[in-house]
Amino acid sequence: MLGFIYMDRYYILLVIPAVIFSLYAQFKVKSTFNKYSRISNKKGLTGADIARTILDSNGLYDVRIESVGGELTDHYDPRTKVVRLSQVVYGSSSVAAIGVAAHETGHAIQHSTGYAPLVLRSTLVPIAGIGSNAGVPMAIMGLIFGFDLLVYLGIAAFSVAVLFYLITLPVEFNASSRAIRTLESTAILNYDEVDPARKVLNAAAMTYVASAAVAVANLLRLVLLANRRR
Ligand SMILES: [Zn+2]
Numbered sequence: 001m002l003g004f005i006y007m008d009r010y011y012i013l014l015v016i017p018a019v020i021f022s023l024y025a026q027f028k029v030k031s032t033f034n035k036y037s038r039i040s041n042k043k044g045l046t047g048a049d050i051a052r053t054i055l056d057s058n059g060l061y062d063v064r065i066e067s068v069g070g071e072l073t074d075h076y077d078p079r080t081k082v083v084r085l086s087q088v089v090y091g092s093s094s095v096a097a098i099g100v101a102a103h104e105t106g107h108a109i110q111h112s113t114g115y116a117p118l119v120l121r122s123t124l125v126p127i128a129g130i131g132s133n134a135g136v137p138m139a140i141m142g143l144i145f146g147f148d149l150l151v152y153l154g155i156a157a158f159s160v161a162v163l164f165y166l167i168t169l170p171v172e173f174n175a176s177s178r179a180i181r182t183l184e185s186t187a188i189l190n191y192d193e194v195d196p197a198r199k200v201l202n203a204a205a206m207t208y209v210a211s212a213a214v215a216v217a218n219l220l221r222l223v224l225l226a227n228r229r230r
Contacts, residue, residue, distance in 0.1 A: 010221040018217035022210035025203075029072070032203040036096035036196040037088060041189055047089040047101035054105040054182055055083070063108045067091070074100050076107035078122060083108055095189065099197030102183055103204070106175030117170045128164035131157035132215075139222045143229065155222050162219045165212040172208045176201040 045053075048065050055063050064082045067090035068074070076083050083104045089097040110118045135158025142150030180198050183189050189197065 008221075008225060010224050014217040014221050015214070018210070018214040022207070022214050025207040025210035029200075029203040029207050032200050033072070033096045033100075036099075036200050037092065037094040039095050039193075039196060040093045041095055041098055041193050043188070044093050045098070045188065046091050046093050047085050047097040048091065050098050050188055051083050051085065051101040051105050053186075053188060054102060055108060057186070058105075058109050058112070060105075060108055060112055063105075063112075065090075074104050076104050076111065078107075078111045078118075081108070081111075095193050095196040096200045098183070098189060098193075099179065099200040100204075102179035102197070103175050103201055105182075106178035107171070109178060110171065110175060115171075115174065117167050117174070121164065121167045121171050124160060124164045124167065128161045131159070132161035132164070135159075135161060136218055136222065139226070143225055151222075151226050155219070155226065158215075158219055158222065162212075162215045165208075165215040168208055169212060172205055176205055 048067070051065050055061070055065075062081060064080075066082055066084050067087055068084040070086055071088070073086045074084065074089055083101075085101055085104065089100045107118070135154050135156075137154070138157060139151050139154025142148065142152075142154055179201060180194065183194050183197060
């Protein structure tokens with residue numbers, strides 16, 4: 001990065017609180033996951049078992065399931081049609097693992113049905129990555145050196161990243177609600193085992209809300225700084 005932080009009151013009033021909220025959300029998802037990763041489901045099914053069952057019951061026989069390294073790295077890859085589950089989810093029969101596995105299959109189902117927010121989100125990925133990394137430094141450099149075009153380009157680039165974080169919200173909420181509905185309707189879990197799975201998914205959803213809040217706070221800060229100069 002630039003090696004310095006351009007401190008201003010908007011940074012302190014907007015960005016810092018959002019970052020604190022984000023850190024709290026990350027702590028909360030880890031502690032909730034850890035808590036419910038100690039409770040096994042009564043049928044003894046693993047995350048991989050559940051994912052396979054849900055995918056097959058939706059006719060998604062061609063979607064593969066793999067285990068992936070790292071912590072909370074679970075995701076669905078639409079390019080290769082693979083649900084990747086972290087080791088603590090793939091082979092675990094905890095209610096936390098079941099919730100996460102069911103959530104990831106939710107993304108595979110979204111993909112197969114052409115769920116619009118997911119399609120839009122996938123389209124935004126390459127541009128959003130650049131905007132997320134370069135947008136703020138560009139705008140700040142523009143402000144420091146009085147180069148207006150750079151300020152506007154930075155804000156425009158970062159706006160795409162903000163849009164990406166916002167469109168991620170319906171995608172994630174929808175995958176989780178699909179997961180919970182499936183777990184309730186298929187009797188994969190006992191009735192009293194669904195609630196812990198829901199708590200894990202709600203905590204995970206909060207991290208996406210927090211990421212969106214950080215992005216919006218950064219954008220607002222840039223717009224306010226740019227306005228103050230005029
Ligand atoms: Zn997800």
